[in-house]
Amino acid sequence: MFNKVFIPIDLQHAEKLEKAISVGTQLAKSGNLPVVFAAVTSAAPGAVAHTPDEFRSKLNSFATQQAEQHGVITSGHAVFVHDPSVELESALLNAIRETKSDLVVMATHIPHLSDHVWPSNGGRIASHADVSVFLVR
């Protein structure tokens, strides 16, 4: 039914994404699908890494660790943008297309009032992606 599972992750808060990762990897395993772990950051030093190379390396290590833990084929896909706070969604939408993924599994928060003016990242991805999106609360 699907060809590739795309799971956006935040390496700084990976522990909060366990549920989405678990759902995504189970779906991948059941369909024998590869998983792409995508992370968006800036080229400036951040909480996760000092340089883009280090960030890629950490993302790939994370993907490898998930591959071993869940028994699926994984890869890391790092995206560098100038202003990650506001370019996150557009960067993820591009990455979905570039990696030819067709199923996005993404963690999102429980909706609250502010979502009407300031929609969640997951909400925006679900609204604008042209592939299936599975939001995990």
Added chain:
Amino acid sequence: MSDSTSTPGIPDPEGAANVIDTDYEIGQDNIEASVGPFNLDIHNPVFVISGLSIVAFVFLTLAFQTEVGPIFDALRKWLTSNLDWFFILSGNIFVLVCFALILTPLGNVRIGGKEAEPDYSYFGWFAMLFAAGMGIGLMFFGVLEPVYHMAFSEPIGIASPYDADGNLIPENVAAAKAMGMAATIFHWGLHPWAIYAVVALALALFSFNKGLPLTMRSVFYPIFGERTWGWPGHIVDILAVFATLFGLATSLGFGAQQANAGLEFVFGIPVSNTAQIILILGITAVALVSVMRGLDGGVKVLSEINMAIAALLLVFVILAGPTATLVSDFVSNLAAYGREVIPLSMPFGREDDGFRQGWTAFYWAWWISWSPFVGMFIARVSRGRTVREFVICVLIIPTFVSVIWMTAFGGTAIEQVIANGSDSQVHQYVIASYSPELSLFGMLADLPLASITSFIAIVLVIVFFVTSSDSGSLVIDTITAGGKVDAPVSQRVFWCTFEGLVAIALLLGGGLGALQAMAVSTGFPFTIVLLLACYAIFKGLRDEPR
């Protein structure tokens, strides 16, 4: 069972760079919390102390205006009068450091690693650094300064072309005009841009090559080592937030007054608090949209629009003004600047106290107090350039643009004053009376299509404020998030709004001048920071692969 993919279009790979080995993790001192629906990711204690002390300073200034105002003003005057030599000498050092970086092999080092690709095109990059750096100043001082220095300042003893009764002395005109232009270009040329270049390069180097957070404190790492992450670093960052926010808010307040004066001059809209508050709210609202759209979608787009409108106005003034004279003036002004830059840079043995202390030292303190903001912003958008390319583009090209701008605006104004005497509007607003906010509109009024060009000038003033406000909010947000550039958007919205509110409070309650004097006074501690940054740059560059 893992492979890796890279994304087309990203700077890949970055190549060799000499990352500093520190145990400090960016964001380790941050507090992550939620206030209602909004997430926070703020540095403890920089965010809280900066925010609270800014509120306290505004409150105290409003409550004790008559006491506080003279204190800040006296502090600024004391600094620029007694330490003028220090500011001027330091400015010279920054220029020399920049030339050394262009001429030595250190210039081969690439910001962001040996194989990093530039993040922005030349036009987008230059538009952003120019709009943040001095766009608004050129609008305000482009007419005022050349005419004022020619008529009154008498830099390094060059006689005024006017006698005590205000009559023109024709034989003094040529020398006074040349010195007026040279002195103006001196204030808007190599020296201010060298100040910005030093701060920006130090920050870019220690962030993109050394892996330290993009905040002012990182520049101190070669000197303080791991103590940079403690109170010495907190104080530097808090001072940077202070200087940036008060610099921006007071400029915004004064800018609204100037724009209002322009609107009255052109359209008869009376000067009032209501009109000025509407202007501040409007500027803040557009800046808010800009920061929410981010660096590429907001700040860069507005900066490019700004540069395009500014270029149109410049071309109009050149064509509608004394074109042939301006073309030849460009060469002669450049020559005058080249000839006078060393005498004007002398920190000792001069008798032009009014000019040296009242203008040059004030400007240097002003540029330096703005340097954390402009420097951090330039650093953020300069990844991928070599040090030589960076310094040439931040130092030499803006200087040329300043020469062209001052020649067109100042040169046209001087021609009007000399040719038409007291009939010229510039004469009325700069020489006969002192209404600096009207000097630009006075010059445009004596050219064709004055209503249209004055309206464009007002729009340009407003948009330049927006580009200062949005880039400044991004900078404050990054500093108060401990160098993280991916802090929640609500934080930059907070700082942008806060800046507008501080401007309105000071506009209504008084105290714009007092707090601007305080912001300028931060130029003194930052001069010491910049001198240390020069040392840090050389030390940091020496270890980098070239």
